[in-house]
Amino acid sequence: MDIPERKYLRGANLQGVNLQGADLIEANLQGTNLQGANLEEAHLEGANLQEANLIGTNLQGAYLQGAKLEKANLRGANLQEANLQGVNLFYADLTEANLQGANLIDANIEKATLQLAKLHLANFREANLQGANLQGADLYGADLQRANLEGANLYGADLQEAHLEGTKLGGAKLGGAKLERAYLIEANLEGANLEGAKLGGAKLERAKLERAYLIKANLKGAKLERAYLIKANLQGAKLEKAKLERAYLIEANLEGANLIEANLEGANLEGANLKWTYLIEANLEGANLEGAKFEGAKLKEANLERANLKGANLEGAHGLSLDQLSKVKTLYEAKLDEKLLIPLKEKYPALFEIPDYNE
Numbered sequence: 001m002d003i004p005e006r007k008y009l010r011g012a013n014l015q016g017v018n019l020q021g022a023d024l025i026e027a028n029l030q031g032t033n034l035q036g037a038n039l040e041e042a043h044l045e046g047a048n049l050q051e052a053n054l055i056g057t058n059l060q061g062a063y064l065q066g067a068k069l070e071k072a073n074l075r076g077a078n079l080q081e082a083n084l085q086g087v088n089l090f091y092a093d094l095t096e097a098n099l100q101g102a103n104l105i106d107a108n109i110e111k112a113t114l115q116l117a118k119l120h121l122a123n124f125r126e127a128n129l130q131g132a133n134l135q136g137a138d139l140y141g142a143d144l145q146r147a148n149l150e151g152a153n154l155y156g157a158d159l160q161e162a163h164l165e166g167t168k169l170g171g172a173k174l175g176g177a178k179l180e181r182a183y184l185i186e187a188n189l190e191g192a193n194l195e196g197a198k199l200g201g202a203k204l205e206r207a208k209l210e211r212a213y214l215i216k217a218n219l220k221g222a223k224l225e226r227a228y229l230i231k232a233n234l235q236g237a238k239l240e241k242a243k244l245e246r247a248y249l250i251e252a253n254l255e256g257a258n259l260i261e262a263n264l265e266g267a268n269l270e271g272a273n274l275k276w277t278y279l280i281e282a283n284l285e286g287a288n289l290e291g292a293k294f295e296g297a298k299l300k301e302a303n304l305e306r307a308n309l310k311g312a313n314l315e316g317a318h319g320l321s322l323d324q325l326s327k328v329k330t331l332y333e334a335k336l337d338e339k340l341l342i343p344l345k346e347k348y349p350a351l352f353e354i355p356d357y358n359e
Contacts, residue, residue: 015053280319286329299324309334310355322347330355 009024011031018038026046033053041061049067054074062082070090077097084102089109098118104127111131119134123143133153140158146166158178165185175195184204193213202222210230218238225243230250237257244264251271258278268288276296283303290310300319305327313335314320325331325344331351336344345352 010048304328308355314340326351 009032010028013033014037015033016036017034019042020038020040022039022042024042024044024047027044028048029052030048030050031052032049034057035053035055036057037054038058039062040058042059042063044062044064044067046066047064047068049072050070052069052072054072054077056076057074058078059082060078060080062079064082064084064087066086067084068088069092070088072089072092074097075093075095077094079097079099079102081101082099082103084107085105087104087107089107089112092109092112094112094114094117096116096118097114099122100118100120102119102122105123105125107124107127109124109127109129109132112129113133114137115133116136117134117138119137119139119142121141121143122139124147125143125145127144127147129147129149129152131151132149134157135153136156137154138158139162141161142159143163144167145163148168149172150168151171152169153173154177155173156176157174159182160178160180161182162179163183164187165183167184167187169192170188170190172189172192174197175193177194177197179197179199179202181201182199182203184202184207186206187204188208189212190208190210191212192209194217195213195215197214197217199217199219199222202219204222204224204227206226206228207224208228209232210228212229212232214232214234214237216236216238217234219242220238220240221242222239223243224247225245227244227247229252230248231252232249233253234257235253235255237254239257239259239262242259242262244262244267246266247264247268249267249269249272252269253273254277255273256276259282260278261281262279263283264287265283266286267284269292270288271291272289272293274292274294274297277294278298279302280298281301282299284307285303286306288308289312290308292309292312294312294314295316297317298319299317302319302324304324307328308330309328310330311333315335315337317337320340322340322343325336325340326348328351331344332353332355
């Protein structure tokens, strides 16, 4: 098929045409029908493809830097290894598209649909994916460092081993997402929905998870040192052997959570809900547990050395011993079962005096 001159390309019908390696730099292809066309390794830098029909089009290895693809239809398109750096995909439809290994650095993908898209090892560094639909997408090992995914739908997405360092995920929907071994260091997940998400072995050091919804999330062995989990909902979460040193869990809801052998040394759990929480062999050395609620919690062999239990409610807690509680920093105004309270007051009366925090 003969290709029309550049000035006649806009809105043209180029369905199924072979344009492999074609020079279409800055071409105006707005509204053009390129369904099923072969544009493998074609040069489309700066081209206008707004509202173009690219369903099932082969764009493997194509050069699309700075191209305009707003509202373009790329359903099922092959963009494997394509260069889309700085491209504008605002409201584009990339459902089930193949973008494996594609370069999307600094791209604008706001409110685009990437549902079930193949994004394995794709590079989204500093890209804008705000409000994008990535439900069920394959983002295994993808690079999303410093990208904006605020309000994005990542429900059920595969983000295993993905790089999300410094990424904005505030308000994102990550329910049921696979985030095992993902790198979320310093990521912003404030208010994100991570219900049932799989975060085993994930690296969340210094991550911001304030008011995050982590009910029944699996964080076994995850690294959460100095993470901000203020008012986060971790009810029933799996945090066995998780590293939470110096984490901020102020007023966090950890009811029924599994923190067996977790390291919470120096963590701030002031006002936290630890009812029915499993803290067996957990390390709470030096933790701030002021005003925390421990009713029904399991604390057998937990390390409470130098822990601040001022005003904490330990009534009905299981597995506590005199030896454990004798090593805490303070029990001032704490509530305890009488079988522990009476002998502790007799042997260690200083624990019930107004604490001197300057000691």
